[in-house]
Amino acid sequence: MSPSPWRLAARTERMNPSVIREILKLTELPGIISLAGGLPSPDTFPVEAMRAATTRVLRDHPREALQYAASEGYPPLREWVAAEVGSRGVAVDAAQVLITTGSQQGLDLVGKALIDRGSRVAVESPTYLGALQAFTPYEPELVAIACDDEGPLPAALAAEGQGARFLYVLPNFQNPSGRSIGAARRAAIAASARDVGLPIVEDNPYGDLWYDAEPAAPIASLWREGTIYLGSFSKVLAPGLRLGYVVAPAEVMPKLLQAKQASDLHTPSLNQRMVHEVVKDGFLREHVPTIRKRYKAQRDAMQAALAAHLPQSGPRACRWQVPGGGMFFWLELPEDVDAEALLPRAVERGVAFVPGAPFFAGAAKKNTLRLSFVTVAPEAIERGVRALAAALETTR
């Protein structure tokens, strides 16, 4: 046999199968209550609206929907996005909007345009795993910024963020921690970042999914020329369409656009037109509240179950915040409990979760885990949390 002719790029040594993906395989056993997922509930997909929109698009504009199109995206959808983010206080022109194949692609394009091998990139602690996966192939040096319950500490930003290519931050109901950054902290982060010349990449997949109070205005509204803002239709419509967007300062946009063109020419025309057809007349104003209502009940059920079954004081106390929105609770277990070691015991007892360690770019807190409440009915949430508590009992 001849030796292999293939030589892989050095970057592939840092690329690994998603830990979560591997865990999900282990936990997709029958009878297991999975609180491990990161998927929205398919009960929230507006199937009828999608069907009607698709029918109209393929009836009225089949050739355009099936033909190659501009890399920037479908112009009316870009206009819609500009108006949408404008309504959140981020005044932009449609020319600053780039439609992407899911917001995961937005993260990849940001990496392609901004990261050199060895560039420092500042991230929250913990941070979104998909962003780490998107940035890693560009071989950055990741810098974990110290965070408290309200996100990155402005002083840590000033100390650690200087010279980094950007700070990646997910201010609303973060995946995995569920935490949100309040208005005052956002202002402090923007001021501190501006002081040290650290641009911000602000990711907002969950902002519409608030259950108690609407989130503060995006950081992008505070420092427009220093912020790239990413949004997505995955959580308010459906993720399988792979539709997201990037709003970028004029100075960065041309390179993001060229990176987009090199990556997949453009996001599928049909999908862009379908989604525009669904959203253009205000559909989300009626639809999103129905998602909020459903998820809020599930969040409340998880909070009640956690409070009922997990110790909140004493030497075995667990700690969590009630997330104001999004999809996740983040649990801190007693210091001596390794969530990864806990997982098989939990699965034995009928519940699965995602250990927290993979979400840390720096030193991992191994005693953390993520629980999703959106795909499981309240009654099953209660049973799942009880099983988790039972597994935790065995670690005493």
Added chain:
Amino acid sequence: MSPSPWRLAARTERMNPSVIREILKLTELPGIISLAGGLPSPDTFPVEAMRAATTRVLRDHPREALQYAASEGYPPLREWVAAEVGSRGVAVDAAQVLITTGSQQGLDLVGKALIDRGSRVAVESPTYLGALQAFTPYEPELVAIACDDEGPLPAALAAEGQGARFLYVLPNFQNPSGRSIGAARRAAIAASARDVGLPIVEDNPYGDLWYDAEPAAPIASLWREGTIYLGSFSKVLAPGLRLGYVVAPAEVMPKLLQAKQASDLHTPSLNQRMVHEVVKDGFLREHVPTIRKRYKAQRDAMQAALAAHLPQSGPRACRWQVPGGGMFFWLELPEDVDAEALLPRAVERGVAFVPGAPFFAGAAKKNTLRLSFVTVAPEAIERGVRALAAALETTR
């Protein structure tokens, strides 16, 4: 005003707006016959079949079509692709098939997995511009392999290709040159590449669009473990769906898959299911011949017009091959004619084309241009070529 906080990655200096894209803007004026396009004719899109398939998918599997899905792709579509490439002599398992967001993404993933900064990458001369755009962000040193009318010269491959990460080759009706590599040359290329340990990336977007005789078996069938094979649904169904695939040796697949996951998580579920629904019962066997018939007539019209209006002998002779398939004629003008300088004169006379220079990774032949025959009716092709001949007359 504070200084800009943004610092772009070094790779962005090599990334440029697509020359063709810029040219297309100039030539989209009313009244211009555009032979510049690279788009398939929308008359070939099977709109009815797409509508019916979409209706079935959104009726029978709406939740799956709208939900997140595996990065590898929709399993039945992967099976279909494995059978399809198997019928061409490339025996593979569905596990070796990765569904991509157009074959442009396949090229990007190949770059991400295989190219380090400064890696040598061997390409044909001329070569597909989209591939150059996909590879360039990974900062390769491109090596243009000498070619004749039948593609890369095996001796040049052995001399120049050694140590390169791969040879990128488009053997059927190449974009831009229209040329095809015959069976004997394919065998010689495979043998030569294997000798020097040079893997091959074989791109086949046009193989089904043959007008005279079916192309030879893919190079991948001659050196399975040394070849990555890329295919696309863009030319046989519709490009706006952005659906392609990569067939890769087991040793490379895991890294392509991780690169895919980092890039956009997965190709839209709906699009994959739609296309599978369209193709699963043999639709392409009936549909593709209708495309061939249409494009063959247009190719013949262009050949007739070129033969009628352009000098083929003497000092002002032009040179071209009749492409056996695909979408393009490639014209070599007299040595002293710069096609880029010719373009405005042609546009003045009512016809547009794409100058050939951007398709060369090495020294560009400036006296070349590309003509597409697929979106223009035979009568307009005749007028367009006449206008081109008139513009050429002014260069005497």
